Amino acid sequence: MRPTHLPQAYNFLSRKFLPQLIYGSGRVRAFLLCLEPGQGLPPRTDPEELICYVIEGRAMLTIGQESFPVSAGDFAAAAPGQLRGIQAQDRVAALWVHVSAQGHTDA
Secondary structure (H helix, E strand, O other), X not given: OOOOOHHHHOOOOOOOOOOEEEEEOOOEEEEEEEEOOOOEEEEEOOOOEEEEXXXXXXXXEEEOOEEEEEEOOOEEEEOOOOOXXXXXXXXXXXXXXXXXXXXXXXX
């Protein structure tokens, strides 16, 4: 894969948020989240590990039963099956990476 300058891939949509798949393989799916204030991913469990890196903006990140304020430069991870979600407080760009032990069936 060629290098991607993530800010050039930003696609903020005011009506509906859509994660942008920027990389996918059998075990890894990397999404660029471009969230307007109030948009996000509701907390849920997934069978994959999660890695989250906030590129810009401020949000509330749910990991397990706790919520944390995060901002540009913050990194977090969630274990397989652990609750995770994100809610933008202002305009947010974040890298949201799912890592599967067995591989994705839909990648």
